[in-house]
Amino acid sequence: MSTKNVLPHHLKQLLEKGEDQFQSGISVDCVIFGFHEQQLKILLLKVDTVHKWALPGGFIKKTEHIEEAAYRVLQERTGVKDIFLQQFHVFGAPDRADASIHQKRYQSFGIKIPKNNWLIQRFITVGFYALVDFNEVKIQPSEQEAQWQWMDIEYLNGLMMDHAAIVQKALETLRTQLAYLPIGKNLLPKKFTMPELQKLYETILNEKLDRRNFQRKLLSFDILNRLTETKKGGAHKAAYLYSFNEKKYQKALKDGLYGSW
Amino acid sequence: MSTKNVLPHHLKQLLEKGEDQFQSGISVDCVIFGFHEQQLKILLLKVDTVHKWALPGGFIKKTEHIEEAAYRVLQERTGVKDIFLQQFHVFGAPDRADASIHQKRYQSFGIKIPKNNWLIQRFITVGFYALVDFNEVKIQPSEQEAQWQWMDIEYLNGLMMDHAAIVQKALETLRTQLAYLPIGKNLLPKKFTMPELQKLYETILNEKLDRRNFQRKLLSFDILNRLTETKKGGAHKAAYLYSFNEKKYQKALKDGLYGSW
DNA sequence: ACAAAAGTGTTGTCGATACACCCATGG
DNA sequence: CCATGGGTGTATCGACAACACTTTTGT
Structure with a gap:
């Protein structure tokens, strides 16, 4: 569906220049918690060519602190500024990345990713979890190809790669931290x-x-x-x-x- | 001091072939806790050419899980098998690596590391902390150039790069986890x-x-x-x-x- | 005035702290 | 036989859970 022909500029850049701009082999993924209608939800994205939901994630710029990178990803996606953001675990299984996801995406524009391109190498990811005020989140429509939703924490299915495990770990962390951290400020409205x-x-x-x-x-x-x-x-x-x-x-x-x- | 001329094989390999073998831009560092004479100590290494103490660390093989990598580093350095090992934080400041450390080391063999060599790029490191039985540790003498010591937790000075901060964070984590994890087994003798x-x-x-x-x-x-x-x-x-x-x-x-x- | 939901108070229990006592060993 | 350090018991306090009552608001 959508424009089958023209490869968007940012995807072209990512493929060809990504390695110059970003740290290779490492990414950040954000588990963004929101609270709405008495349900805890997380923000998920979907790319047309992939039929699974994914955590908002991104790469780390060469000159950027990893926490900055996570913060940037969060802002790019949600527009929210006042956020609770914390790294909680590194996911480093050698086979956790799935090259076919990138392949399919580019294939839909008739492009095959070269064998040794950085995008389809092994990737380690740092998991961050964020607490945001549901009402403040205005998803940026900039990423044309991305659908999004707030998914209920109870029904997590069809998540990409190891993202379900990442969410699980984030939840555990949140539950543990609840006991000694003042959580609530960022999940609820001001009053x-x-x-x-x-x-x-x-x-x-x-x-x-x-x-x-x-x-x-x-x-x-x-x-x-x-x-x-x-x-x-x-x-x-x-x-x-x-x-x-x-x-x-x-x-x-x-x-x-x-x-x- | 020592052989000023011949570049050891493993260092040559690291420089030239390291990028093929290891993930680039990411490493693991281990804070190894031991208990002796009623003092909590950590294991530190020193390279002749650098006058600062460093945490035992290493790179991640292309096919290796990061926890595996940490475990391997630990075993290579201490020979200990039954260990408590856990990642606790990622240190990702863009300027945390210090290229001059590698430079000095290779310079002592008359070699200058090429500008864009992977070794002197930015490195993100995953911190692990380990609890080991002090008496079981037999430092491997294989790394000829490495001095080592158990340093008292109280007097941490002259640590390399951000290693002092890493130790600090490890200590905090250990203290927190003490409240809900059964620590002791790996720090003490069997009986x-x-x-x-x-x-x-x-x-x-x-x-x-x-x-x-x-x-x-x-x-x-x-x-x-x-x-x-x-x-x-x-x-x-x-x-x-x-x-x-x-x-x-x-x-x-x-x-x-x-x-x- | 009544139902529903929110604010405030009281009591019992259990775990943590503080302390007292007894027991074994070496000099 | 006594000083030292280790093992066991008990009273007290405070936090948390369980529960009752009062207050406010909309219908």
Whole structure:
């Protein structure tokens, strides 16, 4: 489908000049978590020629820090700026890359990738996970060939290569870090209610939590500001709105939520 | 010092054929922890031509998994087989490699590394940390030019490039993981006493712990076997010897020491 | 005024801490 | 036989879980 003939400029560049511009054999892949309708979701892309969904990923420019590269990929894809972004694992199986994916893509323009081209060599990838505010994400339509979706964490199928394993590891990491990092700021809107925050935690942990104990615990971390406003429009009693106390939040990100052992 | 003239075969190979054999632009570095005389130490190497200490590191063979590569480096350097080995972070600053280190080394044989040789390009490194039994380590004398030492964790100076930062991050990781992973098996001899194990924990955490509570806690994990033997020769009452229950230990490694949240 | 959802308070339990006592060994 | 260090027991405290009651809002 689409234009079968003209190879887009950026793909031509990638094939021919990519090796000059990027580190070869290494990439970044981002597991971008968002929260919507009480579901934890991740952002996935699809290329027409490949019938599987893929994590947003990219290469590392020669002069770029890997965290920068991940940040750039994230911004290019989501337009979001204020993000929680963290590397969590390196995936380094020698056979994890699938050359046929690139081959098919270029084949659709009638081009065959040369045998030793850098694109179809072995690739190691650094997994990053990101937490973004679902409502802030505006997918850039620049990449014409890319479909995208927020996929529910529960139904992960048809992911490309080892991307399902990458997501799995990201989830594990997120669950572990939840215990000692103040997660929530980047997944929720600026203002949110305690029940909303709780739903987020419950979704991530896949477990029901006690309303009252949850509230006490979160407040004890002392990273939230209670606003005077309340959430109106709800069917019943209005809930207080909260926002994160930026200063205390940043401190908690560094030091963790507990004093260690 | 040493043979100033003949370039050793393996160095020649590395320079000329390295790019065919190894992934370029990516390496592994191992922070190898050992415990001796109530001190936590790490294994460091030094090359004659460079006056700084370095972490044992290496390249990744084209067909090799990165964990394999780290394992191979570890075995090549220490001869140890039963090891705890885990990746913990990727260090990807664009300027982290220092070409002059390689230059000096080859210069000492009268050779100048060609401008675009793979060795002096940018390198990203995957940090692994390993826990080994100090007494089992027999440094391989194969690398003629390498001096080595166990350096005390407290006095880290003169480390090469960003290796001090790598060690720092490894230490943080170790401390964090101590809370939910059964560490000790690989740092201690097969048989050990409870006070010895405690000293290890105290050293890693840099903190004094209560003797009785420590014992209760460790025993509650149910990963130790108390042996009938006791540690004789001590100035006073003989302590029981313990060993790790391999089966339960492996399970705890997977599941962690607590049930999570 | 009633149902639904949110805010606040109380109690019990279990694990962690702190401390006291007993036991074995070498000098 | 006593000093030293190791093994075992117990009281206290605090965090967390379980649960009850009150308050607010829309219909």
